[in-house]
Amino acid sequence: MPIIQKPDWAIGENEVTPKSVYLNRRTFMVGVGSAALGATLPSSSLAATGRYANLSRQDMAQGEGVTDQKFATSYNNYYEFGTDKSDPAQTAHSLITSPWTIDVSGACAKVGRFDIEKLIPPSLLEERIYRLRCVEAWSMVIPWVGVPLAKVIEALQPTSNAKYVAFETLADKAQMPGLRKGILNWPYREGLRMDEAMNPLPLLAVGMYGDRLPHQNGAPLRLVVPWKYGFKSIKSIVKIHFQEREPTCTWADTNPREYGFYSNVNPAVDHPRWSQASERRIGEFRRRDTLMFNGYEKQVAHLYAGMNLKKHF
Amino acid sequence: MIAPARRRILILKGFLWLLLSGPTLYLAYYWQALVVTGDPGPMGANPIEYTTRLLGDHALRFLVLTLAVTSVSRLIKKPWIVGARRMVGLFAFAMVVLHMLSYVVLDLYFDWMAIGRDILKRNFITVGLLSFLMLLPLAVTSTKAMVKRVGAKRWQKLHSLIYFINILVVIHYAMMVRGNRIEPLIYMMIVAVLMLERYFHARKTLK
Numbered sequence: 001m002p003i004i005q006k007p008d009w010a011i012g013e014n015e016v017t018p019k020s021v022y023l024n025r026r027t028f029m030v031g032v033g034s035a036a037l038g039a040t041l042p043s044s045s046l047a048a049t050g051r052y053a054n055l056s057r058q059d060m061a062q063g064e065g066v067t068d069q070k071f072a073t074s075y076n077n078y079y080e081f082g083t084d085k086s087d088p089a090q091t092a093h094s095l096i097t098s099p100w101t102i103d104v105s106g107a108c109a110k111v112g113r114f115d116i117e118k119l120i121p122p123s124l125l126e127e128r129i130y131r132l133r134c135v136e137a138w139s140m141v142i143p144w145v146g147v148p149l150a151k152v153i154e155a156l157q158p159t160s161n162a163k164y165v166a167f168e169t170l171a172d173k174a175q176m177p178g179l180r181k182g183i184l185n186w187p188y189r190e191g192l193r194m195d196e197a198m199n200p201l202p203l204l205a206v207g208m209y210g211d212r213l214p215h216q217n218g219a220p221l222r223l224v225v226p227w228k229y230g231f232k233s234i235k236s237i238v239k240i241h242f243q244e245r246e247p248t249c250t251w252a253d254t255n256p257r258e259y260g261f262y263s264n265v266n267p268a269v270d271h272p273r274w275s276q277a278s279e280r281r282i283g284e285f286r287r288r289d290t291l292m293f294n295g296y297e298k299q300v301a302h303l304y305a306g307m308n309l310k311k312h313f
Numbered sequence: 314m315i316a317p318a319r320r321r322i323l324i325l326k327g328f329l330w331l332l333l334s335g336p337t338l339y340l341a342y343y344w345q346a347l348v349v350t351g352d353p354g355p356m357g358a359n360p361i362e363y364t365t366r367l368l369g370d371h372a373l374r375f376l377v378l379t380l381a382v383t384s385v386s387r388l389i390k391k392p393w394i395v396g397a398r399r400m401v402g403l404f405a406f407a408m409v410v411l412h413m414l415s416y417v418v419l420d421l422y423f424d425w426m427a428i429g430r431d432i433l434k435r436n437f438i439t440v441g442l443l444s445f446l447m448l449l450p451l452a453v454t455s456t457k458a459m460v461k462r463v464g465a466k467r468w469q470k471l472h473s474l475i476y477f478i479n480i481l482v483v484i485h486y487a488m489m490v491r492g493n494r495i496e497p498l499i500y501m502m503i504v505a506v507l508m509l510e511r512y513f514h515a516r517k518t519l520k
Contacts, residue, residue, distance in 0.1 A: 068358075070358075071358035072358075074357060074358060075358035075359060138362070181495075183494065273435055273488070274431070274434075274435050275427070275430060275434065277427075278427070280361065282359060286422060287420075287421070
């Protein structure tokens with residue numbers, strides 16, 4: 001499918017809500033829609049001074065307001081650095097993000113070890129504003145900087161035996177204090193079906209908010225799959241493997257009753273222990289209704305046509 | 314002039330009153346700061362979740378503390394500190410109520426349908442609600458007048474529910490956490506040790 005035509009989700013910056021309107025939403029009036037706790041920034045006010053300042057930008061959160069950067073970088077699930085939300089921001093400084101290589105293996109022509117700069121050509125970087133919905137029923141809107149996963153995969157030339165692509169996070173006990181605890185079955189692994197991976201949405205991200213990824217957000221390279229629960233957006237990637245069988249995914253492996261391979265955002269399919277019908281958008285007081293496929297139904301629903309999403313959760 | 318016995322228990326209760334009020338005062342301060350300035354401060358990106366969790370953590374700790382008062386009084390050979398036990402228990406009850414309010418008001422904002430669904434579906438919430446319902450009669454019968462009305466023997470029996478409540482609350486906590494966490498196990502061990510102490514003491518005195 002040619003990527004030349006403008007996708008239906010791309011809106012211009014002139015459609016973004018004016019900054020003054022957004023800042024005046026910060027009222028704590030009970031009963032008034034979704035009042036704000038802390039700030040949400042309209043995408044037009046993002047700093048134009050960072051490393052990735054002048055990239056092409058697409059707002060795929062329909063102008064819902066970008067989450068305050070200080071929240072996005074201080075409220076993280078990255079168990080390799082501790083299980084409290086505030087832990088990664090405090091302990092992830094020990095992560096060494098340069099030099100960084102990714103081992104590509106399995107059913108593809110370009111097997112080998114790649115420097116991150118080789119795998120993610122700076123000339124292909126773009127900025128995309130996506131919603132990210134955690135399985136714990138909170139969400140953010142983040143302006144990611146990266147390259148579409150589909151483009152990276154194309155360059156690696158997977159063979160016809162590549163039905164799935166698997167990813168693995170760094171698991172170095174010296175750099176990651178959380179590894180000493182057996183909270184999850186390390187190393188952290190995730191995977192996608194090939195057609196999911198080749199969809200235009202998934203991004204291999206190297207930055208956010210116009211600058212490099214902070215350590216606690218999965219530096220220097222992470223996946224962003226906006227229509228699935230956040231734990232599928234694997235951080236600090238060191239391995240990419242093309243394979244025939246469904247990959248092992250750490251949360252599904254550790255607790256298969258609660259976490260499945262697909263983990264599509266779906267308000268109609270509850271987690272065994274809590275409802276997925278609503279979510280807390282960080283920075284807002286009232287909860288929001290969760291959207292099917294996190295609002296990306298148009299782009300990805302066809303991947304699951306005829307599938308029982310309660311069975312394949 | 315206050316008799317020394319009365320004075321020392323007043324000092325202990327005064328000290329505990331300040332200490333146990335800590336978490337609530339902390340939250341009250343930072344919520345008012347949030348409303349005024351829009352900055353959640355140490356409550357972080359998700360202040361509602363932080364609040365519910367902080368209140369829950371301390372409700373659990375105060376409940377375990379209530380259980381521990383008698384055992385500690387025997388350990389340090391100061392039986393008079395048991396005079397502070399009711400206050401600790403009522404603080405625990407207050408934290409439980411605030412924890413529930415945080416969930417009902419802040420988190421689900423009086424969405425009774427969602428709350429009803431949660432109670433039925435989220436088993437750990439069912440367990441939590443059960444603990445509260447069991448704690449309620451203990452709080453209601455905490456006064457001297459109530460002890461007289463209920464009768465000492467029946468009161469004693471009713472208040473021995475605190476053991477089961479502690480177990481239920483630890484289970485509530487264990488069911489809620491994600492991944493394999495050690496904290497629920499630690500609380501379980503503490504409660505087990507306290508219950509063992511009570512058991513052996515009862516055996517000794519009933520011989």
